[in-house]
Amino acid sequence: MPKNLTIALAGNPNAGKTTLFNALTGARQHVGNYPGITVEKREGVICTLDTEVHVMDLPGTYSLTAYSQEELVARNYLAEERPEVVVDVLDATCLERNLYLAVQFLEMGIPLVLALNMVDSLPGKGISIDSGRLSSLMRLPVVETVGRRGIGKEKLLEAVVNQAAERQGRWEPLRLSYGPDLDPVLDQMAADIEKADFLSDKYAPRWIALKYLEEDEEIFQLCAENPALNAGLYKASSRVSEHCQKTLNMHPEAIIADYRYGYIASILKQGVISTTTDIRDRVDFSDKLDQVLTHRVFGPSIMVFILYALFHFTFAVGEVPMGWVESFFAWLAGTTASLLPDGLFRSLIVDGIIGGVGGVLGFVPLILVMFLGITFLEDSGYMARMAYMLDRVFRIFGLHGSSVVPFIVSGGIPGGCAVPGVLAARTLRSPKEKLATLLTAPYMACGAKVPVFILLTAAFFPNSAALVMFLLTLSAWGIALCVAKILRSTVIRGKSTPFVMELPPYRMPTLLGVMLHTWERGWQYIKKAGTVILAISILIWALMTFPRLPHDQVEHFETERQELLVLQENTTTDAARAALADRLTALDNREVRDGLLHSVAGRLGTGLETISGLAGFDWRTNIALLGGVAAKEVIVSTLGTVYSLGEVAAEDSGSFSRRLAADPAWNPIRALSLMVFVLTYAPCFVTVVAIAREASWKWAAFSVVFNTMVGFVLAVAVYQIGNLIR
Amino acid sequence: MTKQISLRQMHIHQKGTIISIAAGGELGRRIRDMGLVPNTEIEIVGKAPLKDPVALRLRGFTLTLRNSEADFITVEVDS
Numbered sequence: 001m002p003k004n005l006t007i008a009l010a011g012n013p014n015a016g017k018t019t020l021f022n023a024l025t026g027a028r029q030h031v032g033n034y035p036g037i038t039v040e041k042r043e044g045v046i047c048t049l050d051t052e053v054h055v056m057d058l059p060g061t062y063s064l065t066a067y068s069q070e071e072l073v074a075r076n077y078l079a080e081e082r083p084e085v086v087v088d089v090l091d092a093t094c095l096e097r098n099l100y101l102a103v104q105f106l107e108m109g110i111p112l113v114l115a116l117n118m119v120d121s122l123p124g125k126g127i128s129i130d131s132g133r134l135s136s137l138m139r140l141p142v143v144e145t146v147g148r149r150g151i152g153k154e155k156l157l158e159a160v161v162n163q164a165a166e167r168q169g170r171w172e173p174l175r176l177s178y179g180p181d182l183d184p185v186l187d188q189m190a191a192d193i194e195k196a197d198f199l200s201d202k203y204a205p206r207w208i209a210l211k212y213l214e215e216d217e218e219i220f221q222l223c224a225e226n227p228a229l230n231a232g233l234y235k236a237s238s239r240v241s242e243h244c245q246k247t248l249n250m251h252p253e254a255i256i257a258d259y260r261y262g263y264i265a266s267i268l269k270q271g272v273i274s275t276t277t278d279i280r281d282r283v284d285f286s287d288k289l290d291q292v293l294t295h296r297v298f299g300p301s302i303m304v305f306i307l308y309a310l311f312h313f314t315f316a317v318g319e320v321p322m323g324w325v326e327s328f329f330a331w332l333a334g335t336t337a338s339l340l341p342d343g344l345f346r347s348l349i350v351d352g353i354i355g356g357v358g359g360v361l362g363f364v365p366l367i368l369v370m371f372l373g374i375t376f377l378e379d380s381g382y383m384a385r386m387a388y389m390l391d392r393v394f395r396i397f398g399l400h401g402s403s404v405v406p407f408i409v410s411g412g413i414p415g416g417c418a419v420p421g422v423l424a425a426r427t428l429r430s431p432k433e434k435l436a437t438l439l440t441a442p443y444m445a446c447g448a449k450v451p452v453f454i455l456l457t458a459a460f461f462p463n464s465a466a467l468v469m470f471l472l473t474l475s476a477w478g479i480a481l482c483v484a485k486i487l488r489s490t491v492i493r494g495k496s497t498p499f500v501m502e503l504p505p506y507r508m509p510t511l512l513g514v515m516l517h518t519w520e521r522g523w524q525y526i527k528k529a530g531t532v533i534l535a536i537s538i539l540i541w542a543l544m545t546f547p548r549l550p551h552d553q554v555e556h557f558e559t560e561r562q563e564l565l566v567l568q569e570n571t572t573t574d575a576a577r578a579a580l581a582d583r584l585t586a587l588d589n590r591e592v593r594d595g596l597l598h599s600v601a602g603r604l605g606t607g608l609e610t611i612s613g614l615a616g617f618d619w620r621t622n623i624a625l626l627g628g629v630a631a632k633e634v635i636v637s638t639l640g641t642v643y644s645l646g647e648v649a650a651e652d653s654g655s656f657s658r659r660l661a662a663d664p665a666w667n668p669i670r671a672l673s674l675m676v677f678v679l680t681y682a683p684c685f686v687t688v689v690a691i692a693r694e695a696s697w698k699w700a701a702f703s704v705v706f707n708t709m710v711g712f713v714l715a716v717a718v719y720q721i722g723n724l725i726r
Numbered sequence: 727m728t729k730q731i732s733l734r735q736m737h738i739h740q741k742g743t744i745i746s747i748a749a750g751g752e753l754g755r756r757i758r759d760m761g762l763v764p765n766t767e768i769e770i771v772g773k774a775p776l777k778d779p780v781a782l783r784l785r786g787f788t789l790t791l792r793n794s795e796a797d798f799i800t801v802e803v804d805s
Contacts, residue, residue: 063759067752094786097761251750257758261766287771287788296775388790392776395792401779498795499779500756503788 003051005164006081010074010105011089012098013060014381014504016117018042020089020147021057022512024157029057031520039073039426048157056083062097064104065216068429072218078110079202084164087156089115089147092122092129093505095273099264102138109171109204113159114142115152121505125284126276134272148510173204178259182252185240186210189233196229213237213252286505290385299389306382310373311413314366318415321365329358344545351641352541357534361526363633367447368522370415374408375517379509384501391499397481398488400497402427403437407480409521411444414453414473418442418687419528420521422694432494436487438691439703440480442683445473447525448632452678455636459657460668468675476679483710528631528686536630536685540638543601544623549594557591596642601626615677615715616670628678629704630685635678669722673715681711729805733768733796734780741769742801749798761785762799 009024011017021029025044032041042057058077059070078086086105090098095116105112116131135142141159145152177183189209194200199208199222211219212233223230241252248255292298333354340346377383383405391401403425404412410421421441428434445453453472457465488494548554564587568580596602597619604626605619612622624638640656643663660666682704683691692700730745744766749757761784762768771788772781779790 063755065755065759067755091787096785097787100759100761249746251754253755254747254758254763258763261761261763284783284788287783290772290781290788294772294774294781299775388779388781389774391792392774392778498753498756499790499792500753500760500795501779501790502760503781503790505787 004054005051005085005161006054006056006083007085007087007160007164008056008058008078008081008083009087009089010058010101011060011115011117012062012091012101014502015060015089015091015098016147017060017089018057019510019513020115020117020145021055022510022516023147023150023153025055026512027516029516034073039069046157048161051161053157053160056081061101063101064108065214067217069426075218078105078108082169083110084167084169085111085113085160087113087115087160089117089145092116092119092144093125093127095129096261096264096268099267100260103174103176103260103263106138106140106174107176107207107210109173109207111163111167111170111172112140113156113163114138114140115156116142116144117147119144120146120149120151123276128274128276130272130274133270134267137267137270137272148508171204173207175206176259176263178210178256181240181244181248182213182255185236186213189213189236192229192232196226198223198226198229209233210256213240214256215253284505286381286503289506290503293382294385294389299385303386303389306377307408307413310370310377311415314370314373314413314415318366318369322362325362325365326358329354329362333358347545348538348541352538353534357530357537363447363451364522364526366415366450367417367525368518370413370447371409371420371518371521372514374416375514375521376509378405379507379513379517381504381506384503387501388503394481395496397485398433398436398492398496399481399484400428400430400433400437401499401501403433403484406437406441407444407477410441411446411449412473412477414445414450414469415447416444417446417448417521417525417528418444418683419524419690421446422687422690423524425694428497430495430497432488432492433497435492435695435699436484438695439487439699439706440484442687442691442703442707443480443483443680444476445469445679446632448635448684449678451636452632453675455639455657455660456671456675459661460666460671472675472679475676479680479710479714532684532686533631533633536627536634537637539630540601540627540634543604544596544599544638544641546599549591549598553594554591557587561587596620596623611712614719615712616673616719617677617715618665621674625677625681628684629682632678632684669719669726672722673719676718677711677715679711680714681708683707727805728802730800730802733782733791733799733801734793736770736780736801736803738770738772740803741767742803743767745800745802747799749795753795753798757791757795757799760789762789768801 009017009021021042021044024046028046029042029044034041039059044055044057046053046055056077058074061068061071061074064071064075077083088102088105090102102112102114114134116129116134119129122128131142131144141163143152143156143159145156178186186206186209189212190205193205193208198205208219212223223233237252244250244252244255250258293302333350336354337346337350340349377386386404387401389401390404394401394403405427406421406424409416409424410418418441421444422438425434425437425441428437453469454465457468461468561584564580564584568577568584571577571580597606601623602619605622608622609617609619612618617625620642621639623642624635627638628635643656643659682688688700688704691703733742736742744762744764746764747754747757747762766784768782768784770780771783773779774781774790778793780793780796781788781790783789
C-alpha cells in the first residue's frame, strides 16, 4: 500500500541543497510563492517503491532567527505543517558553521536527518570526516551525499523513512546548557510559558524562552498578545541582559551563539574531523582563483570582459534560432493572409496577433540563452564575486552589492527581462535598498527594447551600431545608479543592509540545475508573451483600426481608385503604366494614413504631439510608444504598422530600417532621442505588476509616472541639444 | 607578544583570533550567525579592488564584510 510522507529540505545557502533537491525529485518539481510574501516556494515529489515522498525545499538560511522573510517562512512552515522529517543539508567543507543551523533544528525538537553533502570535495582539502562518529555523538542519522552526482540518494531516503517511522512526528527538543547566567533564567521563563500553555501547539516552552532572550521579533509579537505572561518574561530577560552586560560585557544573544558554537566544537573535537595534511598554511583553490578574479586591476577588467563576452555569446548563439522563429512567423503570416478572405478578421489575425506575438516569441531563444549565461554565472559562484567587487561603488548610490544581480538579469547586459530581474531583488534584505533596486532595474536594456535599438542603429548609425549599443547600455547603468542615488536621498531614505556575505567556493554548476533555473526564468517571459502581449496586440490593433473612416471618405478614395484603374487599362506605354501604379500606391498610403489618423490611436497620438514634439516624436511614434507602455515588444511591430505601405504585415527589420533612413522626417538625433526614451520610460505592464507584488501598488504607480518623466526629460534634452549641435 | 586591533586594520594574509564583537541588532545577529564569535580564528585572504569589503577565512569558508562592519570586531594578532 503506497504510503505518504512529507519532508522538508533545509540548509545553508550554497550547501548544495537545491542540487540535492533536483537530484531527488528530477523534473518532478514545482515553483510557486508563499501566499502574501515574496519568498519562493519549491516543492517536489519522490516516488520510491512503496512510498510517495513530498519534499518541500525550504529557503536556504544560516539560522532560524526571525529577521528575514526566508527564515520566518522556514520556521513557520516547520511549526505549522510539521513535516515528518527535516533533512538538513550540510556542506561538509565547512561543517562547523553548517551545524549551527542543525543545532537550532534540534532545539526546536523536529525529527532531523543530516545529509553530509559535497563529501567529494573533502580529499582535495585534506580533510576527512568520520560520519559514523558524528552520527553517534549527535544521536542523529548522518548520510554522506554528493548532490551533483546523485550519490547517497537511496541511503538518504532510507534514513528519512526510518527516522519518520521511529519518531512518528514527535518533537524532542534538545536541551543545551547556556551557562550559569542564562540557564536558571531560561528554566524560570520556560516554566512560566508552560504554565500559561502558551503556543504549546507550535513550539516547546524552552525554545520560546530562548528566542525571547535572543530578542526574536516574531516571538516578541506573539508574546505581546499575552500581556500577563509578557510582563514576567520581559522582567526576567531585561534583568539577565543587564547582568550579562555588566559582568561579561556580552548580550545574552551573543552568549547563546557562543555556547551553540561551543557545543558544536565539543562534538567535532571528539574525532569527527581529521586533517590528512597540514592545512594551516594551505590556500584554498577558490581563494587562489580569487586572488586573480578579485584583484585590484584584473578583477574589474575580467568582470567587464566576462559581461561583454556573455553579451556576444548571447547574440551569436541566440541569433540562429531567432532567425528560425522569425521565418516561421513570417511564413505563418503569409499563409494565413492568403487563406483568409480580405477584411477585418484577416487584419486582426495577421497584423494584430501574428505580428504582435510573433515578434515577441522571436526573442525567446535570445532570452533563454541570456538567462543560461546568467544562471551559469550565479551557480558557479562568480556573481557573489561581482557583488563583492561592486559593493563599494553601489553603496555610493545607496544600493547594495547584491543589487547587481537584478540589474544584470533585467538587461544590464542587453537582452534580459525585468520580470525575473525584479524577482531577483528578493535577496536584498533592507526594504529601502530593495525598493530602490526595483524602481531602477527597469532602466536596463531588456530584450524588448533591444529590437528598437537594432532597428534605429541599423538605420541611422550603420557604421557604429555596436558602439551605440554599448553606449546605450552604459547609459542605462548610469541612469539607474544616479536615479537610485536621488531616490535614496529623497523618497526612500533609510539604513543599508549589512553586507556580511559568504563567498561560496567556485563550483561547476550541474547541467540539470542550470537548465531548470534558466527555464523557470524564461518561462516567466514566455507566459508574458502568451498572455499580456497577445491581449495588448489585439487591443492595439483595435485602437488603430477603429473607428473606421466614415463612408463618404472611403467612397471618395474608391472613386479616385477606380478612375486610376480605368486610366491604367487604357494606357499603352510601360512608363505611363508604372507612373499610374505609383499613383495607386500613393493613394493606398493616403487612405491607410487617414484611416489611422481617424482611429482612437491616431487621435491619441496627434493629441500628444504638442508635448512629444519637444523630444522629436510625431503622432506615429506616439502611437508606438503608447503601445509600448503595455509591452515594449510591440513598439517595433507597431512602428512597422503605422509606417507600413498598405496591408503588408511585419516586414523584416532590414528593409524597414532602410525606409526609415530614407524618410525625410527622420534623422539620427530623433532616433537617439527615441532610443533614450524607450530605454527609460514606464516599465511594461507585467513588470509593473511584478513591482506591485514585490513592493506595493503605490510604488508600482510611482515607477510608471516617475520613469516616464525621467525618460521624457532625457529625450527632450537629447533632441534639443542634439539639434543645437547639428 | 600580541596586540589587539580592529579587524579593519589587519593586512592581507594576517591571522588573528577574535576577542570581542561590539555590533548589536541585525548586524550583530548576521555576524554571529556566520560564526564570528569570540575565540574564532580568522585569516584575511583579500580585499576588494576598492579596498572595501574585506574577505576573511574562518571555520572552513570565506566571508566578506564591509570595513564599516569590520570596525566592530576586535582581533588579537601577533605584533
